[in-house]
Amino acid sequence: MLAAGAVGTVGLVAACGSDDSGDSASTSSGSTTPTAAAPSASSSADSGSTGSNALASTSEIPVGSGKIFEDEKVVITQPTEGDFKCFSAVCTHQGCLVSKVDSDAITCTCHQSTFSLKDGSVLGGPAKSALPAADITVSGTSISLA
Template identity: 55%
Template sequence: MPVDEPKRRTVLAAAAFAAVTGCSTYGEPKSAPASTPQAGTELAKTSQIPVGGGVLFGDKQVVVTQPTAGTFKAFTSVCTHEGCQVASVANGTINCDCHGSKFSIKDGSVVHDPAPQPLAAKQIKVAGDSITLA
């Protein structure tokens, strides 16, 4: 057996392990927060939520949007496809990077598959400049 053969096998095994390990968490649901936030929990100030966009509060599993000036909506931040946390809000959609699902900032409806259902609405209360869970 040539002297380089064990090294080549080692390198190939390490590369295969790295490839499998690196992909093992892709698309897996992110862990849930330790506890569900209670009603009255302040999420944000109204000035923090951009018109036509939104902000993720992953630790609270909530995304708050402002589809039009002065109209605030809230949805779960857990994608209905495989339970990943959505990753961003841009161009009028709430986006899940795990598999490409997109949801409307207006009503949480699915605008791009593979998500099978809309994001569940969360009840919020806007009082003055404060947005809280209702």
């Protein structure tokens, strides 16, 4: 009975730590310390999701080409000067990450599917579906995921 009460308390403390779901339950011996640390971790995660952290500078994305961001699994292109587009970098054929962007296309070298820099549409198979668009915000010279 006492053990069940203690587990319930740990669950309660973990719930108070907000975004720290299961991690604070595993380190709950000092229940006030993980709870105090959770808001600062949450704050930094929130600032990234609001787009305040720039993913790239506009000067990093060549006109008529683009750049792949593997960690974020997106590709940003600039088909014409000042027109920035963003697409998922996950190939719709079998889930490989696209690996090449040039003036002709976004290419997945796993099976040679090619996609348009302008709208992510399929230019050449075996992929049958376009790369899904992703939202970005361009503010001055900074590009952020929306």
